[in-house]
Amino acid sequence: MDEQDRFIERTGQLFEETEGLPRIAGRIVGLLLITPGECSIDEMAERLAVSRASISIDARRLEQCGVVERVTRPGDRRDYYRIAPDHYTRALERRLAVMQRFAELIADGRRMKSTSPEVRERLDEAADAMGIVIEATTQELARWRATREKRRAAAQHSRNGRAGS
Amino acid sequence: MDEQDRFIERTGQLFEETEGLPRIAGRIVGLLLITPGECSIDEMAERLAVSRASISIDARRLEQCGVVERVTRPGDRRDYYRIAPDHYTRALERRLAVMQRFAELIADGRRMKSTSPEVRERLDEAADAMGIVIEATTQELARWRATREKRRAAAQHSRNGRAGS
DNA sequence: ACAAGCGTTTAGTGTTGACTAAACGTTTTG
DNA sequence: CAAAACGTTTAGTCAACACTAAACGCTTGT
Numbered sequence: 129m130d131e132q133d134r135f136i137e138r139t140g141q142l143f144e145e146t147e148g149l150p151r152i153a154g155r156i157v158g159l160l161l162i163t164p165g166e167c168s169i170d171e172m173a174e175r176l177a178v179s180r181a182s183i184s185i186d187a188r189r190l191e192q193c194g195v196v197e198r199v200t201r202p203g204d205r206r207d208y209y210r211i212a213p214d215h216y217t218r219a220l221e222r223r224l225a226v227m228q229r230f231a232e233l234i235a236d237g238r239r240m241k242s243t244s245p246e247v248r249e250r251l252d253e254a255a256d257a258m259g260i261v262i263e264a265t266t267q268e269l270a271r272w273r274a275t276r277e278k279r280r281a282a283a284q285h286s287r288n289g290r291a292g293s
Numbered sequence: 294m295d296e297q298d299r300f301i302e303r304t305g306q307l308f309e310e311t312e313g314l315p316r317i318a319g320r321i322v323g324l325l326l327i328t329p330g331e332c333s334i335d336e337m338a339e340r341l342a343v344s345r346a347s348i349s350i351d352a353r354r355l356e357q358c359g360v361v362e363r364v365t366r367p368g369d370r371r372d373y374y375r376i377a378p379d380h381y382t383r384a385l386e387r388r389l390a391v392m393q394r395f396a397e398l399i400a401d402g403r404r405m406k407s408t409s410p411e412v413r414e415r416l417d418e419a420a421d422a423m424g425i426v427i428e429a430t431t432q433e434l435a436r437w438r439a440t441r442e443k444r445r446a447a448a449q450h451s452r453n454g455r456a457g458s
Numbered sequence: 459a460c461a462a463g464c465g466t467t468t469a470g471t472g473t474t475g476a477c478t479a480a481a482c483g484t485t486t487t488g
Numbered sequence: 489c490a491a492a493a494c495g496t497t498t499a500g501t502c503a504a505c506a507c508t509a510a511a512c513g514c515t516t517g518t
């Protein structure tokens with residue numbers, strides 16, 4: 129178990145615990161993070177010592193939720209995967225969606241007939257809280273995209289001009 | 294199934310899907326959100342039509358992660374539960390902890406020997422991203438606590454105005 | 459002391475879901 | 489055509505876990 133394996137395992141655990149994804153999915157993310165270029169399904173299956181079916185399923189799941197991208201090469205039948213460039217943006221968007229769902233729930237709760245003043249105050253506070261966080265996250269998301277654009281432009285420039293740091 | 298039941302069920306689903314908690318735990322949150330005062334274990338068990346053991350376990354779990362508070366009354370052997378007043382602060386703190394854990398993982402990844410320039414650039418970007426979000430969330434948490442303090446003070450004031458403590 | 463009330467622990471059950479091996483369908487290559 | 493190389497689907501196994509009923513331990517009241 130070298131340092132790469134350790135990194136992969138830790139990523140697997142983190143995604144398993146915090147994102148509710150299968151362990152193998154987390155390991156795929158870890159592997160893709162520290163692997164240059166892209167990975168084919170067979171490469172990943174062998175590297176992670178799991179079945180091709182698991183990789184196939186979990187890679188698709190990760191693609192579904194925007195963590196990973198499938199890329200194909202001309203004249204090559206295989207599928208390759210890599211970390212999605214807008215991975216972090218997607219993560220923020222997902223969090224935002226959850227918060228909006230919660231805000232909606234609270235809003236519906238406030239519309240109920242059978243609420244005592246105490247309950248109403250509680251739900252008012254909750255609605256306030258959700259509003260603040262949603263607002264903040266929305267702004268963050270905007271700033272975020274700007275940062276990504278800048279970074280992408282800079283990388284492009286450094287690639288065109290001199291060698292990278 | 295009245296509107297209260299519907300609210301409870303929706304809360305249960307939300308917590309189950311997004312927080313990875315047992316369904317009953319989510320239902321407890323929903324019930325406590327729309328119930329004035331506090332709830333005893335027996336009350337919750339009967340209202341939610343589940344066993345006392347489940348309530349006991351899940352209420353403790355919720356208390357453990359700061360969503361719910363246990364409160365006792367003098368001359369009463371029973372335990373009562375209510376939504377923790379600093380519930381939203383806790384939620385933010387929990388998210389922050391997860392992000393810091395991820396940032397740490399990335400930092401360790403950058404320290405690995407076997408990284409190509411491409412991988413290094415990828416991890417640099419990830420570290421950047423985590424730094425930004427962590428910073429933003431930390432600030433938000435601070436602003437948050439201030440808002441809560443203000444709100445608490447206002448509520449306290451209105452309570453004093455109406456009737457002496 | 460006995461019984462009742464309370465929360466917790468335990469043993470057991472059912473379900474869910476991750477994971478695998480093997481079969482499958484399709485496309486490429488000899 | 490046959491065989492190999494893909495990704496996917498299927499059937500099945502195994503482990504984790506939510507949930508329950510019943511037993512347990514502790515405290516309080518009679």
